[in-house]
């Protein structure tokens with residue numbers, strides 16, 4: 099549990115010149131500072147290879163805040179105070195000299211504040227640097243107090259089960275598990291954190307949260323963006339490794355887990371690992387029946403033309419890397435036996451929409467003449483944050499006519515405060531030594547075990563059933579087929595603006611349930 103206390107801290111970021119530092123980490127730290135969450139004494143050491151003038155570097159970071167912070171442009175005075183605590187450390191990650199310089203700088207700061215403070219080492223670097231940096235920190239004894247010193251490792255954590263295991267072993271030989279924070283920024287999102295509160299602090303839904311009442315669950319993370327400038331990384335990764343192995347499986351865990359014994363890191367992570375261990379793994383043949391992969395071709399989004407994936411920078415012109423995945427999974431435990439979980443993610447889709455839809459079974463009471471829609475519980479993570487319950491209601495009038503209506507909880511109506519960014523919440527957690535929202539090593543391995551059969555099947559047959567979809571569409575149409583007979587198409591939360599969306603609402607209400615022989619769970 100968070101203590102709410104942060105001792106004086108040295109924050110060290112490896113990858114000072116990277117996009118993550120400029121767009122996410124520094125704006126998040128700045129917001130923590132302006133909202134009084136950082137300790138009174140802190141220093142931020144940003145390490146990278148390039149030779150950079152410190153003033154120019156700070157100005158570049160300011161641009162990042164002005165452009166990407168949720169609070170808009172930085173305040174002049176606050177920035178002056180904050181930026182005076184940012185130091186650029188030029189150094190090669192592979193050379194011991196870099197760590198000696200760093201050590202001197204950290205010591206100098208700790209002497210000034212007369213205290214051995216917390217040290218947070220953030221690895222915002224390409225995967226090949228993780229081991230060398232971890233090793234150098236350990237050799238230089240920079241991160242050796244397990245109660246004060248922490249490392250934060252960004253995904254991708256390995257590129258398959260073997261490499262993840264190897265990396266886990268390598269790191270755990272040098273640091274204690276409680277010092278290692280594997281970050282998945284989805285766990286820092288406000289609505290994702292709220293799912294546990296929603297499930298376990300309210301008694302209304304939990305009794306229904308099982309295969310007796312739930313028909314199926316859809317977890318969909320659609321992105322409007324393409325791969326942009328990240329083609330070099332993405333082409334050897336693909337949507338399965340980039341999104342499913344981490345973000346979507348984490349969402350699955352939170353939705354499917356049993357109530358942990360307490361709200362405490364180990365108990366919560368144990369409950370999540372149990373979910374992953376029970377996910378049924380597919381044979382190669384079953385992969386092609388239960389998982390759809392797609393790749394976007396040129397198209398149009400919001401009136402702007404978009405290139406296809408193979409035309410993106412640093413992407414092979416004959417690439418078979420998937421930018422879309424839709425998968426049907428089963429969790430073979432008592433609670434979920436027979437309930438399909440449909441996971442979908444894709445890039446270059448019509449708009450951003452991360453939504454979990456829980457569809458309940460049909461009402462057993464057949465007393466009305468109308469065709470009754472099953473209840474749906476909708477948890478929208480972004481861009482809108484809301485929880486909606488769709489239920490049948492009598493249409494006002496003289497006859498008993500039913501139609502679905504919606505009971506909704508929307509953050510923008512319920513709360514006035516601006517919501518913290520995921521990285522703000524997670525960085526503060528690390529500084530406070532709170533690991534609840536981070537992945538444990540065994541959880542990462544369990545997630546790799548779920549995706550490995552899919553990855554292996556696709557590696558073996560790189561062109562088989564690779565479906566092309568036009569940028570600006572919701573993915574290959576065959577992705578709807580894996581929903582059968584549970585639904586005709588993927589659930590779409592209408593955005594709240596525009597006539598087009600109102601039309602969509604009507605369409606959703608008119609979707610009739612399909613006849614369904616159940617998919618067998620054995």
Ligand code: BG6
Pocket residue numbers: 283321323340
């Ligand atoms: C990252 C992936 O982890 O998450 C990106 O590497 C993806 O490819 C991003 O775009 C999505 O995050 P968000 O917060 O924009 O939904």
